[in-house]
Amino acid sequence: xxxxxYSRTKVxxxxxxxxxxxxxxxxxxxxxxxxxPGKVKNIVIVHGAFADGSGFLDIxxxxxxxxYHVTIVQLPLTSFEEDVAATNRELERQxxxxxxxxxxxxxxxxxxxxxxxxxxxxxxxxxxxxEVGETTLDLATSAPTxxxxxxxxxxxxxxxxxxxxxxxxxxxxDLPKETADFMYATQGPFPVKSFTTKVTQAxxxxxxxxxxxxxxxxxxxxxxxKRMYKRAGSVVTEIKASHVVFMSQPQKxxxxxxxxxxxxxx
Numbered sequence: 001x002x003x004x005x006y007s008r009t010k011v012x013x014x015x016x017x018x019x020x021x022x023x024x025x026x027x028x029x030x031x032x033x034x035x036x037p038g039k040v041k042n043i044v045i046v047h048g049a050f051a052d053g054s055g056f057l058d059i060x061x062x063x064x065x066x067x068y069h070v071t072i073v074q075l076p077l078t079s080f081e082e083d084v085a086a087t088n089r090e091l092e093r094q095x096x097x098x099x100x101x102x103x104x105x106x107x108x109x110x111x112x113x114x115x116x117x118x119x120x121x122x123x124x125x126x127x128x129x130x131e132v133g134e135t136t137l138d139l140a141t142s143a144p145t146x147x148x149x150x151x152x153x154x155x156x157x158x159x160x161x162x163x164x165x166x167x168x169x170x171x172x173x174d175l176p177k178e179t180a181d182f183m184y185a186t187q188g189p190f191p192v193k194s195f196t197t198k199v200t201q202a203x204x205x206x207x208x209x210x211x212x213x214x215x216x217x218x219x220x221x222x223x224x225x226k227r228m229y230k231r232a233g234s235v236v237t238e239i240k241a242s243h244v245v246f247m248s249q250p251q252k253x254x255x256x257x258x259x260x261x262x263x264x265x266x
Contacts, residue, residue: 040096041067042097043101046075051171056246071090104126105127105128105194107126107128108136111128112200136194136197146170146219150163161189170218173243208260210257211232212245217245
C-alpha cells in the first residue's frame with residue numbers, strides 16, 4: 001500500500017513539473033510577441049508610386065512577430081483623393097490608435113490622411129512631407145535629380161512610369177537585379193495629376209513624426225528629405241540605403257516604426 005501511494009505521488013509530481021515546464025516554455029516563446037503596455041499596437045503602412053505593398057513583407061513579419069497588428073494599404077494609384085480615401089478606409093477598420101507609415105508618394109498620402117483621429121503618430125520612409133498648399137511636384141523639383149533618376153515624362157494619357165533601364169540603379173540599387181526587374185514588371189501607371197494636387201491638411205503639424213533618410217536614394221534627393229523633416233521637427237534616422245530601404249534594411253526600418261509606437265527612439 002505504501003508503495004502504491006508513493007508511486008501515485010511520483011506520477012502526480014512528475015505531471016505537475018511537466019505542466020510547469022510547458023507553461024514556462026510557452027511564456028518564453030511568446031515573450032517577443034507581446035506588445036508592451038503603452039505602445040500603439042496598430043501599424044498602417046502606405047506604399048509609394050511605381051511599386052505596391054508587397055515590398056513590405058519583411059517589415060510585416062518583423063512587427064507581427066512582436067505582436068503588432070499590421071495593415072498594408074493597397075493604393076489604387078488613380079488620384080490623390082482616391083489614395084487618401086483608401087488609406088482612411090483602413091484607418092477606420094483599426095480597433096484603436098495607429099501609427100501611419102508612408103513611403104515616398106505614400107508620405108504625401110499620410111500627410112493628408114494622418115489628420116484622422118485614429119492616427120497617433122506618423123513615420124515617413126523616404127516620404128514626401130508637404131505643407132498645406134504644396135504639391136508633391138513642388139517638393140520633388142526643389143533640388144537636382146541624380147543621373148540614375150528614372151521617372152519618365154507623362155504619356156499621352158497623363159500617366160507616369162519608371163524607366164526600365166534605370167529602375168534598378170535609380171529605384172532599388174541595393175537589391176538584386178532580379179528583384180528590381182520583378183518590381184519594374186509589377187509597377188502600375190501613376191497619374192501626373194496626383195503629383196500636382198495640393199495638400200489641404202498637414203498632419204505632421206499636430207501629430208508627432210519620425211522619418212528615415214536614405215543617403216543613397218537616387219529617386220528623391222536626400223537634400224529634399226532633410227529639408228522637409230527639419231521643417232516638421234521629425235525625429236530623423238539616416239540609413240545608407242537605396243529608395244527602397246524598407247526592403248534592403250527591414251530591421252532598421254521596423255525599429256523606427258516600433259520607436260514611433262513606443263513614443264520615442266531608444
